[in-house]
Amino acid sequence: EDQELRSIGKRKAVTKDGRHVPVFANIGSPEEVDEALSYGAEGVGLFRTEFLFMKRSAPPSEDEQVEAYRKVLEGMGDKKVVIRTLDFGADKQVSYLPTKKEENPALGLRAIRLCLTHKEMFITQLRALGRASVFGNLRIMIPMVSRLDEIIQTKELFEYVRMDLRKEGIAVRDSIPFGIMVETPAAAVLSAELAEHVDFFSIGTNDLTQYVLAADRMNEDVASWYDVENPAVMSLIRQTVANAKARSITVSICGEAAGNPVLAEKFLRMGVDELSMSSALIPQAKRAICGLNLKGNA
Numbered sequence: 001e002d003q004e005l006r007s008i009g010k011r012k013a014v015t016k017d018g019r020h021v022p023v024f025a026n027i028g029s030p031e032e033v034d035e036a037l038s039y040g041a042e043g044v045g046l047f048r049t050e051f052l053f054m055k056r057s058a059p060p061s062e063d064e065q066v067e068a069y070r071k072v073l074e075g076m077g078d079k080k081v082v083i084r085t086l087d088f089g090a091d092k093q094v095s096y097l098p099t100k101k102e103e104n105p106a107l108g109l110r111a112i113r114l115c116l117t118h119k120e121m122f123i124t125q126l127r128a129l130g131r132a133s134v135f136g137n138l139r140i141m142i143p144m145v146s147r148l149d150e151i152i153q154t155k156e157l158f159e160y161v162r163m164d165l166r167k168e169g170i171a172v173r174d175s176i177p178f179g180i181m182v183e184t185p186a187a188a189v190l191s192a193e194l195a196e197h198v199d200f201f202s203i204g205t206n207d208l209t210q211y212v213l214a215a216d217r218m219n220e221d222v223a224s225w226y227d228v229e230n231p232a233v234m235s236l237i238r239q240t241v242a243n244a245k246a247r248s249i250t251v252s253i254c255g256e257a258a259g260n261p262v263l264a265e266k267f268l269r270m271g272v273d274e275l276s277m278s279s280a281l282i283p284q285a286k287r288a289i290c291g292l293n294l295k296g297n298a
């Protein structure tokens with residue numbers, strides 16, 4: 001069984017009606033690249049970079065970050081690698097940031113909000129990403145977007161970083177696709193407008209479910225309210241996918257729900273292009289996709 005699944009993992013996932021659905025891995029460190037490839041990942045759909053920053057007394061230096069990103073990019077060859085900028089806050093805290101204790105950390109100064117507030121650390125990460133861009137097929141993605149200006153500010157900051165690197169004689173890839181996580185209700189509601197400013201969307205169903213239903217993803221007492229299949233959540237996912245399609249940008253799902261074959265089918269029928277999940281789930285996801293006929297009725 002395990003052998004059989006692994007060999008399925010090696011193949012591409014093509015539906016009975018001939019649609020190739022790229023299946024990517026979610027990773028948290030360069031050490032996971034080999035595992036991802038052995039399970040049949042066609043790229044990295046989500047590299048959660050905050051794990052490089054945790055369990056240490058100071059952030060990794062620019063050079064250390066370049067090495068980490070380079071390992072992932074080179075390990076994946078010409079396959080897509082989506083590197084997500086820092087997503088600190090809520091359940092992921094570090095000691096060296098000047099953050100205050102918050103009453104509602106999930107609603108607090110986290111992820112892109114924190115990065116744009118304490119820019120030094122963000123600039124270091126963007127420089128490292130710029131420097132690493134020449135080693136592979138890099139895409140940059142920002143988490144927890146809730147307003148258009150976060151996208152505009154981040155793109156501007158990256159252009160400054162690019163100019164600085166150029167002045168220092170350091171090569172940066174010309175056009176690095178830039179995308180966002182759609183994981184707040186605001187981003188989903190505004191997805192038609194946001195799609196005009198980015199190259200791709202990746203829907204983070206873990207946080208989107210939590211925020212749409214006001215149900216903490218970590219709190220077992222509200223686990224029955226925390227339901228990605230709730231029509232309110234599915235409706236926002238459907239709108240987001242439709243708005244991405246209307247602007248011809250790529251849309252993927254990178255939350256846990258992507259690894260659930262029943263939900264994955266629903267997402268693919270909505271028009272989702274790609275799925276990203278824990279490596280170990282890739283073979284069974286590919287097997288399920290190969291059994292689908294997306295032209296037929298559900």
Ligand code: PEP
Nearest residue numbers: 183204205206207254255
């Ligand atoms: C998500 O929110 O769905 C997601 C993929 O990101 P994370 O689980 O890291 O918050």
Ligand code: MG
Nearest residue numbers: 183204206207
């Ligand atoms: Mg998230």
